[in-house]
Structure formats: C-alpha cells, structure tokens
Amino acid sequence: MALMDFIKKQFIDILEWTESGDGTLAWRFPMAGNEIQYGGSLTVRESQMAVFVNEGQVADVFGPGMHKLTTQTLPVLTYLKNWDKLFQSPFKSDVYFFSTRQQIDRRWGTSQPVTIRDKDFGAVRLRAFGNYAYRISDAKLFHTSISGTRDRYLVDDLDGQLRGLMLQHISDAVAQSGVPFLDLAANQIEFAVQLKEATAPEFTKLGLTLESVTVQNVSLPEELQKILDQKIGMGMVGGDMGKFMQYQTAQAIPKFAEGAAGGGGGVVGDAMGLGAGVALGQVMAQQLSQGLQGGGAAAATGAAAAASAPVGLKPDEVMATIEKLADLKAKGILTEDEFTSKKAELLKKLV
Numbered sequence: 001m002a003l004m005d006f007i008k009k010q011f012i013d014i015l016e017w018t019e020s021g022d023g024t025l026a027w028r029f030p031m032a033g034n035e036i037q038y039g040g041s042l043t044v045r046e047s048q049m050a051v052f053v054n055e056g057q058v059a060d061v062f063g064p065g066m067h068k069l070t071t072q073t074l075p076v077l078t079y080l081k082n083w084d085k086l087f088q089s090p091f092k093s094d095v096y097f098f099s100t101r102q103q104i105d106r107r108w109g110t111s112q113p114v115t116i117r118d119k120d121f122g123a124v125r126l127r128a129f130g131n132y133a134y135r136i137s138d139a140k141l142f143h144t145s146i147s148g149t150r151d152r153y154l155v156d157d158l159d160g161q162l163r164g165l166m167l168q169h170i171s172d173a174v175a176q177s178g179v180p181f182l183d184l185a186a187n188q189i190e191f192a193v194q195l196k197e198a199t200a201p202e203f204t205k206l207g208l209t210l211e212s213v214t215v216q217n218v219s220l221p222e223e224l225q226k227i228l229d230q231k232i233g234m235g236m237v238g239g240d241m242g243k244f245m246q247y248q249t250a251q252a253i254p255k256f257a258e259g260a261a262g263g264g265g266g267v268v269g270d271a272m273g274l275g276a277g278v279a280l281g282q283v284m285a286q287q288l289s290q291g292l293q294g295g296g297a298a299a300a301t302g303a304a305a306a307a308s309a310p311v312g313l314k315p316d317e318v319m320a321t322i323e324k325l326a327d328l329k330a331k332g333i334l335t336e337d338e339f340t341s342k343k344a345e346l347l348k349k350l351v
Contacts, residue, residue, distance in 0.1 A: 012031070012034045012035060012036050012037055012040065012090070013036075013037040013039070013040035013041060014040060014041050014043070015029055015036070015040065015041070015042045015043070015050070015095055016042070016043035016044075016045075017029070017045075017048065017050075017097035018045075019047075019048075019099055022154070023103075023154050023155035023156060024099060024152055024153070024154055024155075025098065025099055025103075025136060025142075025147065025153050025154060025155055025157075025158065026096055026097070026098050026099075026142070026143065026147035026150070026152070026153040027096065027097045027098075027151070027152050027153075028094060028095070028096050028097075028149075028150070028151045028152070029094075029095040029096070029097065030151075031092070031094070031095075034090075035090035035091055035092050036069065036090055036091055036092070036093060036095075037069075037089065037090050038069065038070065038089030038090065038091065039068060039069060039070060039089075040068075040069045041066060041067070041068060041069070042062060042066070042067040042068075042069055042095075043066050043067075044062050044063060044064050044065060044066075044067070044097075045064060046064045047064075047099060047100055047101040048064065048097055048098060048099060048100060049061065049062065049063055049064075049097070049098045049100055049136070049139040050062040050095060050096065050097050050098070050139075051095070051096045051098065051139050051140060051143055052074065052076075052077055052093050052094070052095055053093065053094040053095075053096065053143070054077055054080045054081065054093050054094075055080075056149075057080065058140050058143060058144060059074070059076040059077040059080055059093070060073070060074050060075065060076045060077055061139055061140055071083050071084070077093060094149075096139075096143060096147075098136050098139040098142065098143075098147075099136065100135055100136050100137070100139070101135060102133050102134070102135045102211055103133060103134055103135060103155050104131075104133040105131055105133070106131060106132050106133065106134070106155075106159065106162065106163075107129070107130075107131060107163070108129065108130060108131070108132055108162075108163045108166040108167065109127075109128065109129030109130070109163075110126070110127045110128055110129065110167060110170075113125035113126060113127055114126055114127070114128075114167065114170050114171065115171075116170065116171045116174045116175075116181070117171070117174075117175060118174070118180065118181040119180060120180045120181065120182065121181065121224065124181050124224065126170075126181075126218060126219065126220065127217075127218070127219040128170065128191075128215060128217065128218045128219070129215075129216055129217055130192065130213065130214045130215040130216045130217070131213075131214045131216070132162075132166060132196075132210065132211075132212065132213045132214070133210075133211040133212045134162065134203060134208050134209060134210050134211055135208065135209055135211060136207060136208060136209075137204075137207065137208060137209040138207035138208075139207065140207070141206070141207030142206065142207030142208065143207075145205075145206055145207060146158065146206055146207065162203070162208075165199055165202045165203070166195070166199055166213075168199075168202075169195065169198040169199045169202070170195065172198040173191065173194035173195040173197070173198045173199075174191075174194070176194055176197070176198060177190065177191075177194040181224075182224070182227075184218075188215040188216070188217075188218060189215075191215045191218065192213045192214050192215040193213075195213050195215065196210060196212070196213040199213070227331055230328075230331070230333055318346050318347065318349070321346055322343055322346055325339055325342050325343065326339065
C-alpha cells in the first residue's frame, strides 16, 4: 500500500484548471496528500492566474502560458525551501487558480432611499439601481485579503461586499460631479462615470479592477418630481409667462369640465390650485376670438373686447391666487418681476 501511495505522488506532473462556469473566482488544486513532480507542467489559460503558496506564504505567481516547474521558474519557492542547497523532488505546495475574466451583469441598487447633499435643495433622498462589471487583477492580493485558503471562492460570496461599496459611494459620486441633482438625474451616463471613479479605488484594495458601471434608473422623491414636471412645462412654452399660464389652464380644463358635469363645488378651487383661475376666462375668450375671425369684423371685435376685459374676482379668490403665485415664485418658477406684475393685475380685478 505504501508503494502504491508513493507511485501516485509521482503522477502530479500536470497542473491545470478548466472553469466549470459556476461563478468560481478562486479554486485550489486538489493535492489529496500528493506531491508535485519537479519539472512538471503548469498550464494557465488566458483568463486565469495561478499562485503557489508555501506553508501559508504566497510564493510565485504565474500568468497565462505553459510553465515548466523548475528552480528557475519558481524562484520564490526555491528561496523559501532552500533548494539551492538541496533540491527535493517531488515537493509539496498549495496551488490556487484564479479566474481573471470579467464578471459582468452584477447588480447594485438602493434598498432604502439614500440621503445626499445637493447645492439646489440642500438634502435629497434618492433611489437608484444599475449594473457593474469587475475582474481579478491582482491574484496575490485577492488571495491574501479575500479568498484565503478556501477550496473554492464564488462570485456570489463577494456580491454583498461589492454592492455595499457601490452604495457607500453614491454620495461621493454626486458631490464630486458638482452637477445639480436634477441635472444629474437626467444624465445617467455622467452619474455612472462619477460613481465608477468614486468606487474604483476600493475595488483596487481587494485586488480587483472595476471595469464598468451603468445606472439604469434614478427615482426622484415625489416633491422634487413635481418641481421637475413644472420646469418641463415651462420648457415647453419657452419660459414665456403668458404661455405658461395658458399651459396651466389647459391642464385645468379637464378638471373644470369634470367638476361641472358632476355638480361639484370644488371646480374653481381646482382650477386656481393649478394657477389657472385668473387666466381661464382670458384664454377662452382669446380662443373664441381666433375661431370667429372668418365670421365678421363685429364678432371678432366683440371677442377681442371680451379677451381684454377685466375679470371680476372676489377678495378671497384674489388672495388665494396671490398665495399660489407666491408659491411658484418661491420655487423659482416665477421671477420677482413676474410675481409683482401678476399681483398688481389681480388687485385691479377686485369686485
């Protein structure tokens, strides 16, 4: 039996690893008490690296290629074992293979809203998610800091740690960009670039290279989404205040019709809540004037007069509308001059 064991030890002269596709990052060659033959062959494929470990200490590291195991190709191991004085064959050593191909389509995302600082809003709570890809670039560092002496280390074993690093640096990515949050949310490519730059150094400390980061979605808090919608509405009318009031009126008309059909008492309140109470009569008169241009000068003149005629409002309606306009000014939608002008117009229409 002892003779058979000795014979088996002599057959470890080819060391190689064919990945099984199960997401393995590091794999220890099964020695099973056997020893490596001097002059044996080590095959490392293009997407791999191999590391020899002697009594817990990392010795020689091999990149892709076929390597003959001699004192020349194992200089560190030769030094550790004092082979320059007496070479021993066969010899014992732990051999670890590492996959260096990209690990793609790894997911990151916020399970809870993340609070970040923003120069426009002070503090913002956001949700975001996307993908990232990485690979092992320093097998020795990865072995000593992550995989260790385990027989097999999987991608899934590392996912939680890497996902945490991505989320930890979201605030840094936004701060380093110097871009207002609303603009950054609309430019997800820039967001991804900044997140990669902020997180990559932490991956390097683990022997990894962060190859790419994508941002698939950024969810705004509800209150910021409303402001963004208003800014989009202003953009649709080119920033013209009169056109913006028409836009707001158009948004209010469906609610007005719905309330009128149902006999509800909140119709005027709904229209004014959209900032359209003052302009509603004016816009409808203007549209009537345009529609009757081909029907005679008298009708056109009457419609134009109706469009320009003052609209009588009750004091409580005036105050409510002024408050709505003040809110739009506070949010930056109205300028100080526009607010002052509209307030003066409202005060003239008191009945």
